[in-house]
Amino acid sequence: MGKLSIQEIKQILLTITADNDPQLMIFREDSRKGVQQAIIQWENQQLKKIALKKQYQEMSQFEKEKKAAGFTAICGIDEVGRGPLAGPVVAAAVILNEDHQILGLNDSKQLSITKRESLVKEIKKNARAIGIGEATAEEIDQINIYEATKVAMQRAIDQLEISPDCLLIDAMVLPNGLPQEKIIKGDARSVSIAAASIIAKVYRDEWMTNYGKDYPAYGFDKNAGYGTKQHMAAIESQGILSIHRKTFAPIKDK
Known part of the structure:
Protein backbone atom coordinates (compact mmCIF):
# COMPACT_ATOMS: atom_id res chain seq x y z
CA MET A 1 0.00 0.00 0.00
CA GLY A 2 1.41 3.41 -0.97
CA LYS A 3 1.80 6.48 1.17
CA LEU A 4 -1.25 8.40 2.21
CA SER A 5 -1.75 11.66 0.37
CA ILE A 16 -6.60 12.85 16.47
CA THR A 17 -6.78 14.42 19.92
CA ALA A 18 -3.75 13.00 21.77
CA ASP A 19 -0.12 13.99 21.28
CA ASN A 20 1.00 10.37 21.73
CA ASP A 21 -1.38 8.93 19.15
CA PRO A 22 0.47 6.16 17.18
CA GLN A 23 -0.77 7.52 13.86
CA LEU A 24 0.59 10.95 14.71
CA MET A 25 3.97 9.40 15.50
CA ILE A 26 4.04 7.87 12.02
CA PHE A 27 3.12 11.18 10.39
CA ARG A 28 5.95 12.92 12.23
CA GLU A 29 8.40 10.62 10.46
CA ASP A 30 7.05 11.70 7.07
CA SER A 31 9.55 14.15 5.55
CA ARG A 32 7.13 15.76 3.12
CA LYS A 33 6.85 19.50 3.73
CA GLY A 34 3.07 19.45 3.39
CA VAL A 35 2.77 16.77 6.07
CA GLN A 36 5.02 18.67 8.47
CA GLN A 37 3.01 21.85 7.92
CA ALA A 38 -0.21 19.93 8.59
CA ILE A 39 1.27 18.63 11.87
CA ILE A 40 2.26 22.16 12.91
CA GLN A 41 -1.30 23.32 12.21
CA TRP A 42 -2.62 20.40 14.29
CA GLU A 43 -0.30 21.32 17.18
CA ASN A 44 -1.40 24.96 17.04
CA GLN A 45 -5.04 23.86 17.15
CA GLN A 46 -4.33 21.73 20.22
CA LEU A 47 -2.69 24.71 21.95
CA LYS A 48 -5.76 26.83 21.17
CA LYS A 49 -8.05 24.15 22.64
CA ILE A 50 -5.94 24.00 25.80
CA ALA A 51 -6.14 27.79 26.13
CA LEU A 52 -9.91 27.76 25.56
CA LYS A 53 -10.40 25.03 28.19
CA LYS A 54 -8.33 27.00 30.68
CA GLN A 55 -10.38 30.13 29.95
CA TYR A 56 -13.59 28.15 30.35
CA GLN A 57 -12.48 26.85 33.74
CA GLU A 58 -11.62 30.39 34.87
CA MET A 59 -15.00 31.65 33.67
CA SER A 60 -16.80 28.88 35.57
CA GLN A 61 -15.60 29.99 39.00
CA PHE A 62 -18.71 31.99 39.91
CA GLU A 63 -20.94 29.06 38.97
CA LYS A 64 -18.77 26.63 40.97
CA GLU A 65 -18.95 28.88 44.04
CA LYS A 66 -22.73 29.06 43.84
CA LYS A 67 -23.01 25.31 43.34
CA ALA A 68 -20.78 24.72 46.37
CA ALA A 69 -23.14 26.98 48.34
CA GLY A 70 -26.02 24.66 47.50
CA PHE A 71 -27.66 26.40 44.54
CA THR A 72 -28.90 24.11 41.77
CA ALA A 73 -30.43 26.44 39.15
CA ILE A 74 -27.84 29.15 38.62
CA CYS A 75 -28.95 31.68 36.03
CA GLY A 76 -26.73 34.07 34.07
CA ILE A 77 -28.32 37.31 32.88
CA ASP A 78 -27.14 39.99 30.48
CA GLU A 79 -28.56 42.63 28.17
CA VAL A 80 -27.72 44.26 24.86
CA GLY A 81 -28.93 47.46 23.29
CA ARG A 82 -28.57 50.12 25.96
CA GLY A 83 -26.79 52.58 23.70
CA PRO A 84 -28.57 52.53 20.31
CA LEU A 85 -30.92 55.27 19.16
CA ALA A 86 -33.49 52.73 17.97
CA GLY A 87 -34.94 49.37 18.91
CA PRO A 88 -35.60 47.56 22.18
CA VAL A 89 -33.19 46.74 24.96
CA VAL A 90 -33.03 42.95 25.05
CA ALA A 91 -32.02 40.68 27.93
CA ALA A 92 -31.45 36.95 28.11
CA ALA A 93 -31.43 34.57 31.05
CA VAL A 94 -29.62 31.23 30.73
CA ILE A 95 -29.42 28.22 33.07
CA LEU A 96 -26.75 25.86 31.74
CA ASN A 97 -26.71 22.08 32.05
CA GLU A 98 -24.66 20.46 34.79
CA ASP A 99 -22.10 19.00 32.35
CA HIS A 100 -21.82 21.93 29.95
CA GLN A 101 -18.63 22.84 28.13
CA ILE A 102 -19.07 25.46 25.43
CA LEU A 103 -15.55 26.48 24.48
CA GLY A 104 -15.15 30.02 23.17
CA LEU A 105 -17.82 31.71 25.31
CA ASN A 106 -17.03 35.37 25.81
CA ASP A 107 -18.53 38.85 25.80
CA SER A 108 -20.69 38.83 22.65
CA LYS A 109 -19.14 42.12 21.49
CA GLN A 110 -15.75 40.40 21.25
CA LEU A 111 -17.03 37.70 18.88
CA SER A 112 -17.67 37.68 15.15
CA ILE A 113 -21.18 37.23 13.79
CA THR A 114 -20.30 33.73 12.58
CA LYS A 115 -18.87 32.75 15.98
CA ARG A 116 -21.90 34.13 17.85
CA GLU A 117 -24.32 32.21 15.66
CA SER A 118 -22.29 29.02 16.10
CA LEU A 119 -22.22 29.48 19.87
CA VAL A 120 -25.98 30.09 20.03
CA LYS A 121 -26.49 26.56 18.70
CA GLU A 122 -24.09 25.16 21.31
CA ILE A 123 -25.72 27.16 24.11
CA LYS A 124 -29.17 25.84 23.16
CA LYS A 125 -27.81 22.26 23.24
CA ASN A 126 -26.22 22.82 26.64
CA ALA A 127 -28.92 24.85 28.40
CA ARG A 128 -31.57 23.66 30.81
CA ALA A 129 -33.56 26.82 30.16
CA ILE A 130 -33.32 30.05 28.15
CA GLY A 131 -35.49 33.13 28.55
CA ILE A 132 -35.53 36.32 26.46
CA GLY A 133 -37.12 39.60 27.52
CA GLU A 134 -37.25 43.05 26.00
CA ALA A 135 -38.34 46.57 26.78
CA THR A 136 -39.54 48.69 23.87
CA ALA A 137 -38.28 52.09 22.79
CA GLU A 138 -41.51 53.57 24.16
CA GLU A 139 -40.87 51.98 27.57
CA ILE A 140 -37.29 53.22 27.51
CA ASP A 141 -38.57 56.76 26.94
CA GLN A 142 -41.11 56.41 29.74
CA ILE A 143 -38.90 55.01 32.52
CA ASN A 144 -35.29 55.57 31.25
CA ILE A 145 -32.83 53.04 29.88
CA TYR A 146 -31.53 51.84 33.26
CA GLU A 147 -34.99 50.95 34.57
CA ALA A 148 -35.99 49.51 31.19
CA THR A 149 -32.95 47.23 31.32
CA LYS A 150 -34.14 45.84 34.65
CA VAL A 151 -37.62 45.31 33.18
CA ALA A 152 -36.15 43.39 30.22
CA MET A 153 -34.04 41.25 32.57
CA GLN A 154 -36.99 40.36 34.78
CA ARG A 155 -39.06 39.49 31.72
CA ALA A 156 -36.27 37.16 30.57
CA ILE A 157 -36.30 35.44 33.97
CA ASP A 158 -40.09 35.12 33.79
CA GLN A 159 -39.77 33.31 30.45
CA LEU A 160 -37.59 30.54 31.91
CA GLU A 161 -39.19 27.08 32.09
CA ILE A 162 -37.17 26.41 35.25
CA SER A 163 -37.27 28.75 38.23
CA PRO A 164 -33.74 29.90 39.09
CA ASP A 165 -32.57 29.84 42.70
CA CYS A 166 -29.57 32.13 42.12
CA LEU A 167 -28.77 34.91 39.66
CA LEU A 168 -25.45 36.03 38.21
CA ILE A 169 -26.05 39.43 36.62
CA ASP A 170 -23.82 41.62 34.50
CA ALA A 171 -23.39 44.85 36.49
CA MET A 172 -26.99 45.04 37.71
CA VAL A 173 -29.12 44.24 40.76
CA LEU A 174 -32.75 43.18 40.36
CA PRO A 175 -35.34 43.87 43.09
CA ASN A 176 -36.96 40.43 42.92
CA GLY A 177 -35.83 38.88 46.21
CA LEU A 178 -33.75 36.13 44.59
CA PRO A 179 -30.18 35.47 45.78
CA GLN A 180 -27.94 37.18 43.27
CA GLU A 181 -24.47 38.50 42.54
CA GLU A 206 -32.03 39.57 14.05
CA TRP A 207 -34.87 41.73 15.38
CA MET A 208 -33.25 44.90 14.02
CA THR A 209 -32.43 43.28 10.69
CA ASN A 210 -36.01 42.11 10.22
CA TYR A 211 -37.40 45.52 11.13
CA GLY A 212 -34.91 47.14 8.80
CA LYS A 213 -36.27 45.22 5.82
CA ASP A 214 -39.29 47.54 5.89
CA TYR A 215 -37.05 50.62 6.29
CA PRO A 216 -33.81 49.81 4.40
CA ALA A 217 -32.62 53.43 4.27
CA TYR A 218 -31.76 53.34 7.98
CA GLY A 219 -29.30 50.44 7.67
CA PHE A 220 -30.50 48.62 10.77
CA ASP A 221 -29.03 45.34 9.46
CA LYS A 222 -25.57 46.89 9.77
CA ASN A 223 -25.84 49.40 12.64
CA ALA A 224 -28.28 47.61 15.01
CA GLY A 225 -29.82 51.01 15.75
CA TYR A 226 -26.64 52.91 16.60
CA GLY A 227 -26.19 56.41 15.23
CA THR A 228 -24.08 55.73 12.15
CA LYS A 229 -23.74 58.21 9.30
CA SER A 237 -34.39 62.73 5.13
CA GLN A 238 -37.15 60.32 6.16
CA GLY A 239 -37.91 61.13 9.77
CA ILE A 240 -38.14 59.40 13.12
CA LEU A 241 -39.68 55.90 13.33
CA SER A 242 -41.79 54.34 16.06
CA ILE A 243 -38.80 52.33 17.29
CA HIS A 244 -36.64 55.42 17.79
CA ARG A 245 -35.92 56.46 21.37
CA LYS A 246 -37.29 59.97 21.56
CA THR A 247 -35.41 60.81 24.79
CA PHE A 248 -31.99 59.98 23.30
CA ALA A 249 -29.81 62.71 21.81
CA PRO A 250 -29.66 63.84 19.10
CA ILE A 251 -33.24 62.67 18.40
CA LYS A 252 -34.66 64.51 21.41
CA ASP A 253 -33.21 67.76 20.05
CA LYS A 254 -35.07 67.53 16.75
Missing part, protein backbone atom coordinates in the same frame (compact mmCIF):
# COMPACT_ATOMS: atom_id res chain seq x y z
CA ILE A 6 -1.27 14.92 2.26
CA GLN A 7 -5.00 15.57 2.01
CA GLU A 8 -5.77 12.16 3.49
CA ILE A 9 -3.35 12.83 6.34
CA LYS A 10 -5.03 16.19 7.03
CA GLN A 11 -8.38 14.42 7.30
CA ILE A 12 -6.97 11.88 9.75
CA LEU A 13 -5.40 14.66 11.82
CA LEU A 14 -8.88 16.10 12.34
CA THR A 15 -9.75 12.95 14.30
CA LYS A 182 -23.69 41.62 40.53
CA ILE A 183 -20.55 40.97 38.45
CA ILE A 184 -18.78 43.85 36.72
CA LYS A 185 -17.84 42.83 33.16
CA GLY A 186 -19.62 39.59 33.90
CA ASP A 187 -20.02 38.74 30.21
CA ALA A 188 -16.25 38.17 30.05
CA ARG A 189 -15.95 36.53 33.50
CA SER A 190 -18.85 34.10 33.84
CA VAL A 191 -19.87 31.35 31.41
CA SER A 192 -23.56 31.77 32.26
CA ILE A 193 -23.53 35.53 31.73
CA ALA A 194 -21.47 35.17 28.54
CA ALA A 195 -24.04 32.69 27.22
CA ALA A 196 -26.84 35.15 28.03
CA SER A 197 -24.89 37.94 26.33
CA ILE A 198 -24.60 35.94 23.11
CA ILE A 199 -28.25 34.83 23.11
CA ALA A 200 -29.42 38.42 23.63
CA LYS A 201 -27.06 39.86 21.01
CA VAL A 202 -28.05 37.43 18.25
CA TYR A 203 -31.76 37.83 19.05
CA ARG A 204 -31.61 41.63 19.02
CA ASP A 205 -29.51 41.81 15.83
CA GLN A 230 -26.30 56.30 7.22
CA HIS A 231 -28.73 56.09 10.12
CA MET A 232 -28.50 59.81 10.90
CA ALA A 233 -28.88 60.74 7.24
CA ALA A 234 -32.07 58.64 7.05
CA ILE A 235 -33.48 60.35 10.14
CA GLU A 236 -32.87 63.72 8.47
Whole structure:
Protein backbone atom coordinates (compact mmCIF):
# COMPACT_ATOMS: atom_id res chain seq x y z
CA MET A 1 0.00 0.00 0.00
CA GLY A 2 1.41 3.41 -0.97
CA LYS A 3 1.80 6.48 1.17
CA LEU A 4 -1.25 8.40 2.21
CA SER A 5 -1.75 11.66 0.37
CA ILE A 6 -1.27 14.92 2.26
CA GLN A 7 -5.00 15.57 2.01
CA GLU A 8 -5.77 12.16 3.49
CA ILE A 9 -3.35 12.83 6.34
CA LYS A 10 -5.03 16.19 7.03
CA GLN A 11 -8.38 14.42 7.30
CA ILE A 12 -6.97 11.88 9.75
CA LEU A 13 -5.40 14.66 11.82
CA LEU A 14 -8.88 16.10 12.34
CA THR A 15 -9.75 12.95 14.30
CA ILE A 16 -6.60 12.85 16.47
CA THR A 17 -6.78 14.42 19.92
CA ALA A 18 -3.75 13.00 21.77
CA ASP A 19 -0.12 13.99 21.28
CA ASN A 20 1.00 10.37 21.73
CA ASP A 21 -1.38 8.93 19.15
CA PRO A 22 0.47 6.16 17.18
CA GLN A 23 -0.77 7.52 13.86
CA LEU A 24 0.59 10.95 14.71
CA MET A 25 3.97 9.40 15.50
CA ILE A 26 4.04 7.87 12.02
CA PHE A 27 3.12 11.18 10.39
CA ARG A 28 5.95 12.92 12.23
CA GLU A 29 8.40 10.62 10.46
CA ASP A 30 7.05 11.70 7.07
CA SER A 31 9.55 14.15 5.55
CA ARG A 32 7.13 15.76 3.12
CA LYS A 33 6.85 19.50 3.73
CA GLY A 34 3.07 19.45 3.39
CA VAL A 35 2.77 16.77 6.07
CA GLN A 36 5.02 18.67 8.47
CA GLN A 37 3.01 21.85 7.92
CA ALA A 38 -0.21 19.93 8.59
CA ILE A 39 1.27 18.63 11.87
CA ILE A 40 2.26 22.16 12.91
CA GLN A 41 -1.30 23.32 12.21
CA TRP A 42 -2.62 20.40 14.29
CA GLU A 43 -0.30 21.32 17.18
CA ASN A 44 -1.40 24.96 17.04
CA GLN A 45 -5.04 23.86 17.15
CA GLN A 46 -4.33 21.73 20.22
CA LEU A 47 -2.69 24.71 21.95
CA LYS A 48 -5.76 26.83 21.17
CA LYS A 49 -8.05 24.15 22.64
CA ILE A 50 -5.94 24.00 25.80
CA ALA A 51 -6.14 27.79 26.13
CA LEU A 52 -9.91 27.76 25.56
CA LYS A 53 -10.40 25.03 28.19
CA LYS A 54 -8.33 27.00 30.68
CA GLN A 55 -10.38 30.13 29.95
CA TYR A 56 -13.59 28.15 30.35
CA GLN A 57 -12.48 26.85 33.74
CA GLU A 58 -11.62 30.39 34.87
CA MET A 59 -15.00 31.65 33.67
CA SER A 60 -16.80 28.88 35.57
CA GLN A 61 -15.60 29.99 39.00
CA PHE A 62 -18.71 31.99 39.91
CA GLU A 63 -20.94 29.06 38.97
CA LYS A 64 -18.77 26.63 40.97
CA GLU A 65 -18.95 28.88 44.04
CA LYS A 66 -22.73 29.06 43.84
CA LYS A 67 -23.01 25.31 43.34
CA ALA A 68 -20.78 24.72 46.37
CA ALA A 69 -23.14 26.98 48.34
CA GLY A 70 -26.02 24.66 47.50
CA PHE A 71 -27.66 26.40 44.54
CA THR A 72 -28.90 24.11 41.77
CA ALA A 73 -30.43 26.44 39.15
CA ILE A 74 -27.84 29.15 38.62
CA CYS A 75 -28.95 31.68 36.03
CA GLY A 76 -26.73 34.07 34.07
CA ILE A 77 -28.32 37.31 32.88
CA ASP A 78 -27.14 39.99 30.48
CA GLU A 79 -28.56 42.63 28.17
CA VAL A 80 -27.72 44.26 24.86
CA GLY A 81 -28.93 47.46 23.29
CA ARG A 82 -28.57 50.12 25.96
CA GLY A 83 -26.79 52.58 23.70
CA PRO A 84 -28.57 52.53 20.31
CA LEU A 85 -30.92 55.27 19.16
CA ALA A 86 -33.49 52.73 17.97
CA GLY A 87 -34.94 49.37 18.91
CA PRO A 88 -35.60 47.56 22.18
CA VAL A 89 -33.19 46.74 24.96
CA VAL A 90 -33.03 42.95 25.05
CA ALA A 91 -32.02 40.68 27.93
CA ALA A 92 -31.45 36.95 28.11
CA ALA A 93 -31.43 34.57 31.05
CA VAL A 94 -29.62 31.23 30.73
CA ILE A 95 -29.42 28.22 33.07
CA LEU A 96 -26.75 25.86 31.74
CA ASN A 97 -26.71 22.08 32.05
CA GLU A 98 -24.66 20.46 34.79
CA ASP A 99 -22.10 19.00 32.35
CA HIS A 100 -21.82 21.93 29.95
CA GLN A 101 -18.63 22.84 28.13
CA ILE A 102 -19.07 25.46 25.43
CA LEU A 103 -15.55 26.48 24.48
CA GLY A 104 -15.15 30.02 23.17
CA LEU A 105 -17.82 31.71 25.31
CA ASN A 106 -17.03 35.37 25.81
CA ASP A 107 -18.53 38.85 25.80
CA SER A 108 -20.69 38.83 22.65
CA LYS A 109 -19.14 42.12 21.49
CA GLN A 110 -15.75 40.40 21.25
CA LEU A 111 -17.03 37.70 18.88
CA SER A 112 -17.67 37.68 15.15
CA ILE A 113 -21.18 37.23 13.79
CA THR A 114 -20.30 33.73 12.58
CA LYS A 115 -18.87 32.75 15.98
CA ARG A 116 -21.90 34.13 17.85
CA GLU A 117 -24.32 32.21 15.66
CA SER A 118 -22.29 29.02 16.10
CA LEU A 119 -22.22 29.48 19.87
CA VAL A 120 -25.98 30.09 20.03
CA LYS A 121 -26.49 26.56 18.70
CA GLU A 122 -24.09 25.16 21.31
CA ILE A 123 -25.72 27.16 24.11
CA LYS A 124 -29.17 25.84 23.16
CA LYS A 125 -27.81 22.26 23.24
CA ASN A 126 -26.22 22.82 26.64
CA ALA A 127 -28.92 24.85 28.40
CA ARG A 128 -31.57 23.66 30.81
CA ALA A 129 -33.56 26.82 30.16
CA ILE A 130 -33.32 30.05 28.15
CA GLY A 131 -35.49 33.13 28.55
CA ILE A 132 -35.53 36.32 26.46
CA GLY A 133 -37.12 39.60 27.52
CA GLU A 134 -37.25 43.05 26.00
CA ALA A 135 -38.34 46.57 26.78
CA THR A 136 -39.54 48.69 23.87
CA ALA A 137 -38.28 52.09 22.79
CA GLU A 138 -41.51 53.57 24.16
CA GLU A 139 -40.87 51.98 27.57
CA ILE A 140 -37.29 53.22 27.51
CA ASP A 141 -38.57 56.76 26.94
CA GLN A 142 -41.11 56.41 29.74
CA ILE A 143 -38.90 55.01 32.52
CA ASN A 144 -35.29 55.57 31.25
CA ILE A 145 -32.83 53.04 29.88
CA TYR A 146 -31.53 51.84 33.26
CA GLU A 147 -34.99 50.95 34.57
CA ALA A 148 -35.99 49.51 31.19
CA THR A 149 -32.95 47.23 31.32
CA LYS A 150 -34.14 45.84 34.65
CA VAL A 151 -37.62 45.31 33.18
CA ALA A 152 -36.15 43.39 30.22
CA MET A 153 -34.04 41.25 32.57
CA GLN A 154 -36.99 40.36 34.78
CA ARG A 155 -39.06 39.49 31.72
CA ALA A 156 -36.27 37.16 30.57
CA ILE A 157 -36.30 35.44 33.97
CA ASP A 158 -40.09 35.12 33.79
CA GLN A 159 -39.77 33.31 30.45
CA LEU A 160 -37.59 30.54 31.91
CA GLU A 161 -39.19 27.08 32.09
CA ILE A 162 -37.17 26.41 35.25
CA SER A 163 -37.27 28.75 38.23
CA PRO A 164 -33.74 29.90 39.09
CA ASP A 165 -32.57 29.84 42.70
CA CYS A 166 -29.57 32.13 42.12
CA LEU A 167 -28.77 34.91 39.66
CA LEU A 168 -25.45 36.03 38.21
CA ILE A 169 -26.05 39.43 36.62
CA ASP A 170 -23.82 41.62 34.50
CA ALA A 171 -23.39 44.85 36.49
CA MET A 172 -26.99 45.04 37.71
CA VAL A 173 -29.12 44.24 40.76
CA LEU A 174 -32.75 43.18 40.36
CA PRO A 175 -35.34 43.87 43.09
CA ASN A 176 -36.96 40.43 42.92
CA GLY A 177 -35.83 38.88 46.21
CA LEU A 178 -33.75 36.13 44.59
CA PRO A 179 -30.18 35.47 45.78
CA GLN A 180 -27.94 37.18 43.27
CA GLU A 181 -24.47 38.50 42.54
CA LYS A 182 -23.69 41.62 40.53
CA ILE A 183 -20.55 40.97 38.45
CA ILE A 184 -18.78 43.85 36.72
CA LYS A 185 -17.84 42.83 33.16
CA GLY A 186 -19.62 39.59 33.90
CA ASP A 187 -20.02 38.74 30.21
CA ALA A 188 -16.25 38.17 30.05
CA ARG A 189 -15.95 36.53 33.50
CA SER A 190 -18.85 34.10 33.84
CA VAL A 191 -19.87 31.35 31.41
CA SER A 192 -23.56 31.77 32.26
CA ILE A 193 -23.53 35.53 31.73
CA ALA A 194 -21.47 35.17 28.54
CA ALA A 195 -24.04 32.69 27.22
CA ALA A 196 -26.84 35.15 28.03
CA SER A 197 -24.89 37.94 26.33
CA ILE A 198 -24.60 35.94 23.11
CA ILE A 199 -28.25 34.83 23.11
CA ALA A 200 -29.42 38.42 23.63
CA LYS A 201 -27.06 39.86 21.01
CA VAL A 202 -28.05 37.43 18.25
CA TYR A 203 -31.76 37.83 19.05
CA ARG A 204 -31.61 41.63 19.02
CA ASP A 205 -29.51 41.81 15.83
CA GLU A 206 -32.03 39.57 14.05
CA TRP A 207 -34.87 41.73 15.38
CA MET A 208 -33.25 44.90 14.02
CA THR A 209 -32.43 43.28 10.69
CA ASN A 210 -36.01 42.11 10.22
CA TYR A 211 -37.40 45.52 11.13
CA GLY A 212 -34.91 47.14 8.80
CA LYS A 213 -36.27 45.22 5.82
CA ASP A 214 -39.29 47.54 5.89
CA TYR A 215 -37.05 50.62 6.29
CA PRO A 216 -33.81 49.81 4.40
CA ALA A 217 -32.62 53.43 4.27
CA TYR A 218 -31.76 53.34 7.98
CA GLY A 219 -29.30 50.44 7.67
CA PHE A 220 -30.50 48.62 10.77
CA ASP A 221 -29.03 45.34 9.46
CA LYS A 222 -25.57 46.89 9.77
CA ASN A 223 -25.84 49.40 12.64
CA ALA A 224 -28.28 47.61 15.01
CA GLY A 225 -29.82 51.01 15.75
CA TYR A 226 -26.64 52.91 16.60
CA GLY A 227 -26.19 56.41 15.23
CA THR A 228 -24.08 55.73 12.15
CA LYS A 229 -23.74 58.21 9.30
CA GLN A 230 -26.30 56.30 7.22
CA HIS A 231 -28.73 56.09 10.12
CA MET A 232 -28.50 59.81 10.90
CA ALA A 233 -28.88 60.74 7.24
CA ALA A 234 -32.07 58.64 7.05
CA ILE A 235 -33.48 60.35 10.14
CA GLU A 236 -32.87 63.72 8.47
CA SER A 237 -34.39 62.73 5.13
CA GLN A 238 -37.15 60.32 6.16
CA GLY A 239 -37.91 61.13 9.77
CA ILE A 240 -38.14 59.40 13.12
CA LEU A 241 -39.68 55.90 13.33
CA SER A 242 -41.79 54.34 16.06
CA ILE A 243 -38.80 52.33 17.29
CA HIS A 244 -36.64 55.42 17.79
CA ARG A 245 -35.92 56.46 21.37
CA LYS A 246 -37.29 59.97 21.56
CA THR A 247 -35.41 60.81 24.79
CA PHE A 248 -31.99 59.98 23.30
CA ALA A 249 -29.81 62.71 21.81
CA PRO A 250 -29.66 63.84 19.10
CA ILE A 251 -33.24 62.67 18.40
CA LYS A 252 -34.66 64.51 21.41
CA ASP A 253 -33.21 67.76 20.05
CA LYS A 254 -35.07 67.53 16.75
